[in-house]
Each structure stands twice: as structure tokens, then as C-alpha cells.
Amino acid sequence: MRLLLALFALCLVATGACAEDLVSGLSQDQIQITSNYAGTDIVVFGAIESPETSQAEAPRDVVVVVRGPDADFAVRRKARVAGIWINRDKISLYGMPAYYYVASTRPLAKIAADSTLSQYQIGVSNLRPKGESTRSPRKGEPFRLAAIRLRERQKLYTDAPAGVEFLGYSLFRVRVPVPASVATGEYAVQVYLFRDGNVVSAQTTPLFVDQIGLERRLFRFAHGRPFWYGLATVAMAILLGWGSSFLFRRQA
Amino acid sequence: MEIYLPIAEMSVHWLVLLGMGAAVGFLSGMFGVGGGFLLTPLLIFYGVPAEVAVATTASHLTASSMSGAVAQWRRRVIDFKMAGVMLAGGLAGTVLGVQLFALLRRVGQADIVISAGYVILLGSVGGLMLNESLRTLRAAKAATPGAAAERHNWIHGLPLKMRFRTSRLYISVIPPIVLGLIVGILSSILGVGGGFVIVPAMIYLLRMPTSVVVGTSLVQIVFVTAMTTILHAASDFSVDIVLALFLILGGVIGAQYGVRIAARMKGEMLRLLLAVLVLAVGARLLYGLVITPRELYTVAVGTP
Numbered sequence: 001m002r003l004l005l006a007l008f009a010l011c012l013v014a015t016g017a018c019a020e021d022l023v024s025g026l027s028q029d030q031i032q033i034t035s036n037y038a039g040t041d042i043v044v045f046g047a048i049e050s051p052e053t054s055q056a057e058a059p060r061d062v063v064v065v066v067r068g069p070d071a072d073f074a075v076r077r078k079a080r081v082a083g084i085w086i087n088r089d090k091i092s093l094y095g096m097p098a099y100y101y102v103a104s105t106r107p108l109a110k111i112a113a114d115s116t117l118s119q120y121q122i123g124v125s126n127l128r129p130k131g132e133s134t135r136s137p138r139k140g141e142p143f144r145l146a147a148i149r150l151r152e153r154q155k156l157y158t159d160a161p162a163g164v165e166f167l168g169y170s171l172f173r174v175r176v177p178v179p180a181s182v183a184t185g186e187y188a189v190q191v192y193l194f195r196d197g198n199v200v201s202a203q204t205t206p207l208f209v210d211q212i213g214l215e216r217r218l219f220r221f222a223h224g225r226p227f228w229y230g231l232a233t234v235a236m237a238i239l240l241g242w243g244s245s246f247l248f249r250r251q252a
Numbered sequence: 253m254e255i256y257l258p259i260a261e262m263s264v265h266w267l268v269l270l271g272m273g274a275a276v277g278f279l280s281g282m283f284g285v286g287g288g289f290l291l292t293p294l295l296i297f298y299g300v301p302a303e304v305a306v307a308t309t310a311s312h313l314t315a316s317s318m319s320g321a322v323a324q325w326r327r328r329v330i331d332f333k334m335a336g337v338m339l340a341g342g343l344a345g346t347v348l349g350v351q352l353f354a355l356l357r358r359v360g361q362a363d364i365v366i367s368a369g370y371v372i373l374l375g376s377v378g379g380l381m382l383n384e385s386l387r388t389l390r391a392a393k394a395a396t397p398g399a400a401a402e403r404h405n406w407i408h409g410l411p412l413k414m415r416f417r418t419s420r421l422y423i424s425v426i427p428p429i430v431l432g433l434i435v436g437i438l439s440s441i442l443g444v445g446g447g448f449v450i451v452p453a454m455i456y457l458l459r460m461p462t463s464v465v466v467g468t469s470l471v472q473i474v475f476v477t478a479m480t481t482i483l484h485a486a487s488d489f490s491v492d493i494v495l496a497l498f499l500i501l502g503g504v505i506g507a508q509y510g511v512r513i514a515a516r517m518k519g520e521m522l523r524l525l526l527a528v529l530v531l532a533v534g535a536r537l538l539y540g541l542v543i544t545p546r547e548l549y550t551v552a553v554g555t556p
Contacts, residue, residue: 074552076360084368084541087360087550098553146549181261183553215494219258222489230485233493234478237311237500241318241474244504 022201023047024064024191030208031178042066042207044174046191061104061111061194062164063122064174066207068099069185070130075143091143095130098183099156103163103174112197120192120199124148124159155179184209259492260304266498272298273312273502280316280503281510282517283526284466286445286473288313289377291499293370293533300495302363303353306443307484307491308499310477313445315500316507317473324467331418331464334428335471338450341429342476345436350483353441357488360552367537369442374534377448381527388520407457419460419468427458432472440480445473 024046031042044064072094079088104111108123118126127148132140151157156179165173187209193201211219222229254263272294280287288309295305324330356362410424431453435446447469454465485491514522 071553074360076550076552078545078548078550080544084364085543085545086364090360143549147551150547150549150551180256180263215256215258218493222259222485222491222493226486226489227482229493230482230491233311233485233491233496234314234481236493237315237481237496238318238474238478240497240500240504241315242322244315244507245319245322247504247508 021049022062022191022193022203023049024189024203024205026189026205026207028207029205030210032210032212040178042176042178044176044189044191046172048170048172048193059196061106062172063102063104063108063111063192063194064164064176065122065188065190065192066099066101066176067097067188067190068183068209069097069187070095071098071183072096073129073147075147077143077146089143090133091140092133093129093140093144093147094132096127096147097157098185099178099187100124100127100151101158101160101176103160103176105162105164105166105172107161108159111194112199116197116199122192124152124157127157154181156182178209182209182211184211255494255498257300257492257495259308259490260300260495262299264298268298269495269498270502270505273499274506275502276312276499277316277503277506278510278513279506279529281507282514283510283522284514285526286313286316286447287503288439288444289370289374289442289448289530290533292366292443293537295495296366297536300492301490302366303357303484303488303490304492304495306353306366306441307481307488308495309443310439310480310484311491311493311496312499312503313439313443313477314474314481316503317445317447317470317477319504319507321467321470321474324470327467329464330467330471331416331460332468332471333414334416334419334421334460334464335468335475337414337425338428338432338435338468338472339475341432341434342436342439342472343432343479345433345438346440346476346479346483347436348433349437349440350480350487352437353484354487356441360550364541366442367541371534371538371541373438373442373444374530374537378527378530378534381523382531385520385523385527389524392520407459419458419464421458421460423458431457432476435472436476436479439473439476440483443480445477447473 024044027043027045031040044066046062046064048060048062072092073096074090074092076087077089078085081088102108102123108117117123121127125148129144134140148157155177158177163174167173185208187207189205189207191203192199253266255266255269256263272291276287276291276294279290291312292305292309295309296302300308321330353362356365407423407427410426412425413422414425415422431450435450438444438446438449450469450472451465454460454469455462460468481491
């Protein structure tokens with residue numbers, strides 16, 4: 001709430017700069033996910049400043065995109081070979097976002113034309129890799145769609161057509177859920193203001209996502225010093241096994 | 253309370269993990285087996301990635317076989333020399349298996365090979381056990397003493413002979429080494445201890461006294477599964493220490509109850525039950541390989 005007021009104050013002071021414009025902010029510019037529960041939320045706040053224009057004018061829409069760091073996907077398709085389903089074809093998609101969330105005031109199709117949305121990579125179905133391991137787009141398309149479908153199922157890609165919540169006429173808020181399995185790194189929070197199907201204003205804010213907690217430390221241990229991690233696991237197993245044999249003896 | 257498994261990358265309630273460990277521990281205590289062949293498929297059915305299931309089960313087996321080995325060691329029924337010779341093959345097999353596993357993972361066929369390997373292994377072992385236990389049950393009814401035909405053993409013709417005092421044997425080191433090698437590969441690819449392969453082989457092939465077989469195989473399994481765990485951790489980061497901890501804790505509790513139940517049941521009955529269980533798990537895995545999957549595509553992140 002304090003943040004909302006701060007935003008409000010900012011716009012009242014700097015009305016000139018904000019006219020017909022957009023201000024936005026995040027609840028935090030660096031989030032630390034403790035991974036021992038289902039995930040966390042980040043909140044994107046913002047305000048549209050257009051005091052002179054009347055409310056009945058052309059429809060305005062806000063679209064908020066949270067885009068994770070780029071990742072490479074290896075997408076495989078199963079096929080039946082001698083009665084058994086095995087992985088057959090593989091296509092790599094280079095530079096897909098590891099995480100993608102888009103919230104809007106209305107369904108995206110009603111806000112702007114496909115070509116506009118595609119140009120800004122707005123909308124889950126408009127996500128395209130920066131490169132592919134195949135030259136033929138026709139061959140790659142089903143793999144791209146499958147990757148998007150699977151990421152959506154894991155809640156790592158999300159379309160939230162009514163995710164932008166207006167608090168009054170000019171203030172808006174978006175709650176972005178971040179699952180525990182999210183990638184760490186630099187995210188980009190992009191806020192777009194649409195009028196008549198065109199982007200009239202846009203703003204990008206970086207967001208750093210870091211995971212903390214014991215589980216994250218273990219993950220780093222496993223990847224940073226894998227041999228010692230393996231040794232530690234074995235030591236734990238041997239000690240517990242040894243200990244349990246004492247338990248057995250005492251009861252026998 | 254939900255617990256996040258850092259390597260499997262999933263949130264699971266800790267009671268579910270403890271319960272799975274306890275269920276497998278119970279069965280392994282009851283039947284006197286390591287339980288790897290039950291735990292790995294169970295984890296896969298639950299949604300744990302196959303490679304994490306295999307590698308983490310190995311560490312669970314280190315703990316359970318350690319517990320058993322200590323108990324056998326107190327009774328002084330371990331042939332350490334034989335265990336050492338088998339380990340020479342076992343460690344080599346582990347190195348080979350982990351490399352093969354990494355290759356399978358790179359080409360995206362690890363899941364399928366694990367499932368198919370289990371179907372073959374469980375199908376043949378379960379079939380043999382079912383056949384055997386049905387025969388003994390029938391034989392017990394007919395009250396005819398089953399006379400095992402004493403065949404001449406080709407093992408004695410092999411070179412590189414060595415004396416094993418505890419087992420009172422003078423045999424070639426080749427069969428134990430080969431046996432170890434097979435178990436090492438099985439352990440690293442399928443996440444099984446391989447007790448159900450080496451125990452019969454030690455009795456029928458090497459002709460070791462039954463009293464030392466269990467302890468000796470347990471010592472060998474401790475080292476092979478420990479090696480499997482370390483190599484998997486180092487080569488493909490697939491060991492989940494949090495998952496391992498809960499499975500081991502559950503296993504320790506479950507095994508005690510299993511042993512108690514087993515004491516009240518008839519041996520043949522137990523073996524029949526185990527055979528049915530093994531075949532059921534195998535059939536479920538086969539079903540998974542044959543039916544048309546709901547989703548034909550999979551995505552692996554960061555491995556282009």
C-alpha cells in the first residue's frame with residue numbers, strides 16, 4: 001500500500017513527464033525464493049497518467065510481461081518402434097525464455113493485431129526461439145508448440161488474460177506467481193500501454209531472481225563440487241545404515 | 253510440510269517420501285532383498301525423473317545393505333577375499349555402466365532403456381521365482397524330497413585359481429570378477445543392488461557355502477552402490493540427497509516391521525508373494541512402454 005501511495009505521489013509531482021504515460025514498479029527488484037514451499041508471488045504496480053483525456057476515449061489496455069533468462073530446449077518426440085514408444089526426433093530450440101508470464105486487461109486477441117503482438121513477443125503462443133536446429137520452419141513448428149504446451153503445464157509459461165487488476169481509474173496491479181522450480185538469473189518486467197491496438201508506451205524493469213535456502217545450497221553443492229557431493233551422500237547413507245543396525249541389535 | 257527436492261526439482265510432502273521408503277523397507281525386510289528393483293520403478297511412477305530415481309536408489313541401497321552387512325559381520329560370516337575379488341569387477345562395471353548411462357542420457361534414451369531393462373529383468377527373475385516357488389509348494393504337498401541333480405561344474409576348469417579360506421573354495425577368479433562386472437553395470441543403469449542375481453549365482457555357480465553368501469554379497473553391494481552414487485553425482489548430477497535421506501529413514505523403520513512379519517510366515521509363501529510382486533511391477537512398466545503416451549513430446553532444458 002505504501003508503494004502505491006509512493007507511485008501516486010511520484011505521478012502527482014511529475015505530471016508533465018507522466019502525461020499520456022506510464023509508470024510502474026515492482027514490489028521488489030530482487031527476489032529471493034526460498035524453495036521449500038510451492039513458490040512465491042511478485043507484484044508489479046503501475047499507473048497510467050492521462051489526466052486531460054476523458055475516460056470515454058479510445059480503449060486503453062495494459063499488458064505486463066515477465067520474461068525469464070534465455071534457455072536452450074531440447075524437444076523430443078516419441079514414436080512407436082517395434083511396439084515400444086521411444087524418443088525418435090529431436091529439435092533444439094535456442095534462446096527460449098525459461099519463464100514467461102503475460103497478464104493483460106483483456107484477452108490479447110482483443111487488444112491488438114497478431115502481427116503487433118508477434119513483433120513484441122507478447123503472448124505465450126508468440127514466443128519464438130532465436131535459433132533452431134532445423135532449417136525448415138514447418139518441421140520445427142510442432143516442436144515449438146509442444147515446448148510451449150509443456151512449459152504451460154509446468155506453470156512456467158502462463159497467459160493471464162485478466163491478470164491486470166485496476167484499482168480505480170489509473171492504478172493497476174499484477175500478481176505474478178513464481179513456481180519453486182523457476183530458473184535463477186536476470187528477468188525483465190515489461191509493461192506496455194496499448195491504445196487502439198498500438199503500443200503507445202512501454203517500460204522495462206530488470207528483476208533479479210535468486211533462490212536461497214538449504215535446497216538451493218544443496219543444488220549448488222551438487223553442481224559445483226559433484227564428487228564431494230556424491231561422497232557426502234554416501235557418507236550419510238553409510239552412517240544411517242550403520243546406525244540402523246545398532247537399532248536392530250538393541251531390539252533383538 | 254512440502255519438501256522441495258533440489259535435484260528432482262519437485263515439491264513432495266515429506267510423509268509421502270517417508271512412506272515410500274517405509275513401504276520398500278518393509279518389503280525388503282520381509283523378503284530379505286535390497287528393494288532397489290521396487291524403489292526405482294515406484295519413484296518413476298511417482299514422477300521422479302528416471303535418472304534421478306536410479307542414482308538416488310543406489311544411495312538408499314548403500315544404507316540398507318550397510319545395515320545388513322554390519323549384522324552379518326557380527327556373526328563373522330563374510331568372505332572378504334571373495335567380496336574383494338568381486339568388487340574388482342564390480343567397480344569396473346560401475347564405471348562402464350555410468351558412462352553408458354551418460355551416453356543414453358545424451359541421446360535421450362535413458363528413460364526407455366531403464367524401463368525396458370526393468371521389464372526384462374523383472375520378467376525373467378519373477379518368472380523363475382514363480383516357477384520355483386510353485387514347484388516347491390507342489391513338492392511339499394506331494395511330500396517328495398526335491399533332489400537337486402549334482403552336475404559337474406565347468407567353473408572348475410577355468411585358470412587363475414585362488415584359495416578362498418572362508419568359503420572353503422579353490423576356484424578361478426574369473427567367474428567372481430565377471431559376476432561383479434554384471435552387477436556393477438546393473439547397479440549403475442537400473443539402480444538395483446543385484447542381490448537377486450549374485451546370491452543365486454554364488455550358491456549355484458561358485459558353490460559357496462550358503463552361510464557366507466548373504467554377508468559377502470552385502471559387502472559387495474555396499475561398495476558397488478556407493479561407487480554408483482558417487483559416479484552418478486559426478487557425471488550427471490542426478491543424486492538427490494534430500495530424497496535419499498527421507499527414503500533411507502523410511503526404509504530403516506519399514507525394514508524392522510518387515511523382518512518381524514517375515515518371521516511369522518512360511519518361506520515358500522513369501523517367495524511366491526515376492527514373485528507375484530516382481531511380475532506385477534514388470535507388467536506395469538511394460539504397459540507404460542506399449543500404450544500410446546498422452547504426450548508424445550518431452551522438453552529438456554539446457555541440453556541442446
